[in-house]
Amino acid sequence: MIVAILISVHLLADFLFQSSTISERKRQEKKTLILHCLIYFIIFEILFFILFQCEKAFLLGLIISVLHFLINYIVNKLEKYFPKRRLQLLFFSLNQLIHIVMIVGMYCILNLENLTNNFYTKLQTYEDFKIIVLYISVFSIILDPASVFIRKLFISISSKTYSKTNSEELKAGNIIGKLERIIIAILLLNNQFGVIGFVLTAKSIARFKQMENRDFAEKYLIGTLTSFLIVLISVLILKGLL
Structure with missing residues (x-):
């Protein structure tokens, strides 16, 4: 603990x-x-x-x-x-x-x-103390550290530098990613596994037209799967330890 x-x-x-x-x-x-x-x-x-x-x-x-x-x-x-x-x-x-x-x-x-x-x-001695520590531990990983990890991942696999306009889009994507991880983490922590598919589907629908761009589709898939994997591993490990 x-x-x-x-x-x-x-x-x-x-x-x-x-x-x-x-x-x-x-x-x-x-x-x-x-x-x-x-x-x-x-x-x-x-x-x-x-x-x-x-x-x-x-x-x-x-x-x-x-x-x-x-x-x-x-x-x-x-x-x-x-x-x-x-x-x-x-x-x-x-x-x-x-x-x-x-x-x-x-x-x-x-x-x-x-x-x-x-x-x-x-x-x-408080009944909910472990649950509070579990939630804090999970969120401390899946918010800013996860965002930085994913950004470093994209930098490592791409030689492209982003303009100011694209930087604004990246900020919006960062916020969306954090919200996505928060929702998935809450669902996982409460054993609501079936609903996770709807979250990922809703995100994909919002980006449907952009999926025609192969470069975007590949980066979208890498980012989404990495984001989901970080949440999944964090929740499973911390639930097991705590």
């Missing part, structure tokens, strides 16, 4: 609590990366003071934030040395995988389960 909470907060702090400007500039400027890590530190400190013993909370937040800085700094350097578009997805996936391994490692090495406070113990 603690691991799921920590990974969820990492994803929220690393994606939701930063603007697109900071997201881009932190790859180029060390001071922007430090600002991002400061925000990351504050968010984790709030969590640690809520869930863990006070005397350990500050140190835990400091450790995880310093490690977050080092991981991002190293990955940024790798991206500069290997600027090929097709490697962006690899670096993004590597970044997040190392963070997850780091969080699990901290949990095991520092025995975080035994450092929780009485407030967390009381939270565990």
Whole structure:
């Protein structure tokens, strides 16, 4: 449970609590990366003071934030040395995988389960606590992290750069993708598997005329299937663990 909470907060702090400007500039400027890590530190400190013993909370937040800085700094350097578009997805996936391994490692090495406070113990007694953690964990994955993953995937498989007009279309597509994943996740979490087909069908009907364009149809299929697969894997794994 603690691991799921920590990974969820990492994803929220690393994606939701930063603007697109900071997201881009932190790859180029060390001071922007430090600002991002400061925000990351504050968010984790709030969590640690809520869930863990006070005397350990500050140190835990400091450790995880310093490690977050080092991981991002190293990955940024790798991206500069290997600027090929097709490697962006690899670096993004590597970044997040190392963070997850780091969080699990901290949990095991520092025995975080035994450092929780009485407030967390009381939270565990609530009947819906696991369900709330499950929903937060799923949504922390399928929103911004999934959107970035799919965008990196398209960048990696295509050499095409997009104009400002196309960028507006991509923003609309990003919002549609998030709404689609939210609906599918809620249906999966409530075991309403049959309704999912109607969601995907409705989306396909809206894009019916554009399907005549082979390039669009292929990208649409890749994006839709990847989006659905991310939701499916996230829900199945987290339901099994929690």
